[in-house]
Amino acid sequence: MKVRVFVYLKDGVLDPQGKAVEHALHSLGFEGASHVRISRVVDLHVKADNAEAAKKKGEEMARALLANEVIEDFHVEVTV
Amino acid sequence: MKTGIVVFPGTNRERDMAQAFRVVSGKTPQMLWHQQDNVDGLDLIVLPGGFSFGDYLRSGAMAAHSPIMKAVRQFAEKGGYILGVCNGFQILTESQLLPGALLRNAGQRFLSQDCHLKVEGRDSIFTSGWKHGDVFRAPMAHGDGNYTAAPDVLDRLEGEGRVAFRYCTAEGHVKDSDEHVNMNGSARSIAGVLSENRRVCGLMPHPENLTEEILGGTDGLPLFTGIMEALG
Numbered sequence: 274m275k276v277r278v279f280v281y282l283k284d285g286v287l288d289p290q291g292k293a294v295e296h297a298l299h300s301l302g303f304e305g306a307s308h309v310r311i312s313r314v315v316d317l318h319v320k321a322d323n324a325e326a327a328k329k330k331g332e333e334m335a336r337a338l339l340a341n342e343v344i345e346d347f348h349v350e351v352t353v
Numbered sequence: 354m355k356t357g358i359v360v361f362p363g364t365n366r367e368r369d370m371a372q373a374f375r376v377v378s379g380k381t382p383q384m385l386w387h388q389q390d391n392v393d394g395l396d397l398i399v400l401p402g403g404f405s406f407g408d409y410l411r412s413g414a415m416a417a418h419s420p421i422m423k424a425v426r427q428f429a430e431k432g433g434y435i436l437g438v439c440n441g442f443q444i445l446t447e448s449q450l451l452p453g454a455l456l457r458n459a460g461q462r463f464l465s466q467d468c469h470l471k472v473e474g475r476d477s478i479f480t481s482g483w484k485h486g487d488v489f490r491a492p493m494a495h496g497d498g499n500y501t502a503a504p505d506v507l508d509r510l511e512g513e514g515r516v517a518f519r520y521c522t523a524e525g526h527v528k529d530s531d532e533h534v535n536m537n538g539s540a541r542s543i544a545g546v547l548s549e550n551r552r553v554c555g556l557m558p559h560p561e562n563l564t565e566e567i568l569g570g571t572d573g574l575p576l577f578t579g580i581m582e583a584l585g
Contacts, residue, residue, distance in 0.1 A: 286501060290461065
């Protein structure tokens with residue numbers, strides 16, 4: 274099953290990359306752009322009997338390695 | 354004192370670190386490949402700088418799960434002494450042997466230059482070579498050195514004298530919001546921290562690169578003499 278893990282910085286954690294991209298968007302004329310945050314998406318396949326089990330595996334992987342919960346939050350989606 | 358220096362794929366400061374220990378102790382540390390799972394008989398383990406596993410995912414994230422880190426964690430639980438410099442500091446936070454995390458530098462740039470550090474840590478072999486409040490120069494070279502932790506964690510670190518080093522001016526002034534002083538934007542200008550038992554220390558700058566006159570100075574030497582005096 275295909276699992277997609279979204280990893281993003283927690284609210285309140287400074288995202289210098291997002292800030293730089295926001296500035297670049299402004300200089301391109303997108304003045305309304307704000308709160309730009311850069312996240313990471315990890316796509317992977319897992320062996321699991323059902324979507325619920327696949328999601329659980331994805332969450333375990335996020336906690337063990339894919340996200341650093343000191344600074345990042347995550348959520349997991351399963352696509353068949 | 355028996356010192357082991359851990360080498361991961363992408364580590365590149367292990368020889369500088371070994372030379373610094375050779376200068377103070379006359380002994381050559383042992384190199385430990387990341388796949389070994391035994392660190393018996395050592396007094397001190399050093400995680401040196403570099404780009405372990407290419408900084409993939411997050412700096413230090415992959416190294417934190419190397420076979421040797423299991424042994425390093427057990428070593429820490431038994432009260433072993435561990436020093437992590439630069440990428441080593443990142444690995445220690447990723448392994449949760451030290452609190453907090455190191456984000457991308459606030460200015461987005463890799464910083465390779467000298468900085469000044471104020472010695473603030475108390476009761477630790479990693480700061481005992483200096484007097485409390487001393488200022489010294491150290492080279493830095495990193496892209497992800499922006500220290501962050503939850504406010505209550507920062508309060509605790511400060512309250513317990515576990516902020517080992519802070520970025521400051523050459524005169525010793527700490528200026529959190531001045532990018533020429535706190536160059537990577539670290540929370541409360543924190544450059545290095547200590548574990549709860551004060552036996553694990555991580556810092557971003559490289560004192561090992563200023564330990565002989567031929568390198569341009571010996572400002573970093575007290576880190577090593579302090580360790581040496583404590584561990585023999």
